[in-house]
Amino acid sequence: MSRFPLADRLAKLPPYLFAAIDKAKAEVQARGVDIISLGIGDPDLPTPDFIIEALHRGAKNPENHRYPSYVGMKSFRQAVADWFPKRFNGVTLDPDTEIVSLIGSKEGIAHFPLAYINPGDLALVCTPNYPVYPVAVDFAGGKVEYVPLTAENNYLPDLEAISADSWKKAKMIFINFPNNPTSAMADRAFFERLVEKAREYNVIIVSDAAYVDVYFDPANKPLSILEIDGAREVAIEFHSLSKPFNMTGWRIGMAVGNESLIQGLGKIKENVDSGIFQAVQEAGIAALEQGEAVLDANRAIYMERRDAVVDALGKAGIDCLIPQAALYVWGTVPKGFTSAEFATDLLQKTGVVVTPGSGFGIHGEGFFRISLTVPTDRLKEAVSRIASL
Structure with missing residues (x-):
């Protein structure tokens, strides 16, 4: 089979962060693990x-x-x-x-x-x-x-x-x-x-x-x-x-x-x-x-989710920034892990997908991102699994 080298602009790119997460998630899911994906900021709420x-x-x-x-x-x-x-x-x-x-x-x-x-x-x-x-x-x-x-x-x-x-x-x-x-x-x-x-x-x-x-x-x-x-x-x-x-x-x-x-x-x-x-x-x-009423309703849902995650992380002893906006909670990786090690270990052992901070550049090292894009009960379950790691 013929092989064609990629252009330099593509060959030097790292794997796209969220594509790599999807691949790892699929491999764990194939083992029958219950996956809770908090990786990609993709709203679970339906289009009105x-x-x-x-x-x-x-x-x-x-x-x-x-x-x-x-x-x-x-x-x-x-x-x-x-x-x-x-x-x-x-x-x-x-x-x-x-x-x-x-x-x-x-x-x-x-x-x-x-x-x-x-x-x-x-x-x-x-x-x-x-x-x-x-x-x-x-x-x-x-x-x-x-x-x-x-x-x-x-x-x-x-x-x-x-x-x-x-x-x-x-x-x-x-x-x-x-x-x-x-x-x-x-x-x-x-x-x-x-x-x-x-x-x-x-x-x-x-x-x-x-x-x-x-x-x-x-x-x-x-x-x-x-x-x-x-x-x-x-x-x-x-x-x-x-x-x-x-x-x-x-x-x-x-x-x-x-x-x-x-x-x-x-x-x-x-x-x-x-x-x-x-x-x-x-x-x-x-x-x-x-759409203004939709925006108000969505904000209320995301605020409930934010509060649940921040509260659960605090009880687990994990520091995080309390968000005033956006769909994410930015948490501090527990001692002894890099952000990629933490995200990988978490996925393999608990089925919870988070995004390693290093995927957003070197200044994201030491942190991980949770997306508030699953229902509140699943978020609480996810943080419970994180706390058990």
């Missing part, structure tokens, strides 16, 4: 009926059976523009120039560096991090400098610790708040300083806001970077309908912000994809227009 019904209506419309626009239907972009100022303190967007639809936010984030990174260009990545950020930079031929997120700094990057030379060289900086994997939130003062730095050094802010509507205190809602004065000059923000509306499999999101950055991403997209099925966009419109 009114969204499914909107898809059904749209799918029966022959006009939706042809190629869609790569930038998204005007009606979908208008729905985003209508939703945004209601959620983010009056921030207005032009649906024609400041919004582009995405086949899930992951697709947009992965493609964005191709529009602005030349071979050898520098990107700053705050870490622990969603694995797609450095991979996307690498695929564009860029170089990555990691900016650590530490407990001592409330998992916010120390912007003053980034050298002036790095700021001068950087084309972009990737941030993610509420954060995956730590669940940390960023306050207005941090965003204001970040925008100030980005404007000073002409650095693009790439803000991943996938979890911005999964929060637990209505008096402390996560911010959009676009709420900050001057951010529109330097920032693009990525949003997803996956987590708030239980639509991970539907693959629909959007990028918003600086007009030229949206156009740059659009130039890539018009050459590599053909847009979102229009019936899915119509379902997305229904989610944005009618």
Whole structure:
């Protein structure tokens, strides 16, 4: 059989974190072990009926059976523009120039560096991090400098610790708040300083806001970077309908912000994809227009799950960050284990899947991530098994 070597950009990649977890999980499951998977942040709650019904209506419309626009239907972009100022303190967007639809936010984030990174260009990545950020930079031929997120700094990057030379060289900086994997939130003062730095050094802010509507205190809602004065000059923000509306499999999101950055991403997209099925966009419109009650209900469920996990971990003597947002609990690995050893031992001996912190970069070593995406009773059972290890 002929063998064809992979391109260098693929050959040097580590296995994709969640694909590796799925493989290990399947091997243990084949032994008949009761698996409780807390590894991937994939909501177990069903997509609401009114969204499914909107898809059904749209799918029966022959006009939706042809190629869609790569930038998204005007009606979908208008729905985003209508939703945004209601959620983010009056921030207005032009649906024609400041919004582009995405086949899930992951697709947009992965493609964005191709529009602005030349071979050898520098990107700053705050870490622990969603694995797609450095991979996307690498695929564009860029170089990555990691900016650590530490407990001592409330998992916010120390912007003053980034050298002036790095700021001068950087084309972009990737941030993610509420954060995956730590669940940390960023306050207005941090965003204001970040925008100030980005404007000073002409650095693009790439803000991943996938979890911005999964929060637990209505008096402390996560911010959009676009709420900050001057951010529109330097920032693009990525949003997803996956987590708030239980639509991970539907693959629909959007990028918003600086007009030229949206156009740059659009130039890539018009050459590599053909847009979102229009019936899915119509379902997305229904989610944005009618979904507030769903969001409230989901938040209540995730808060109950969060409280159960934090309480059980505390009783087991395992330290963790109490999340104010997102779908995750970030715990400290017990002494005597690396994060990968702990996750492997836990899976093999108890059937519980957690994500090792090292999978999110070297600054995730010593931690593990629990996803709040199974029912409360299963979460309690999982933590009971963790405590028994």
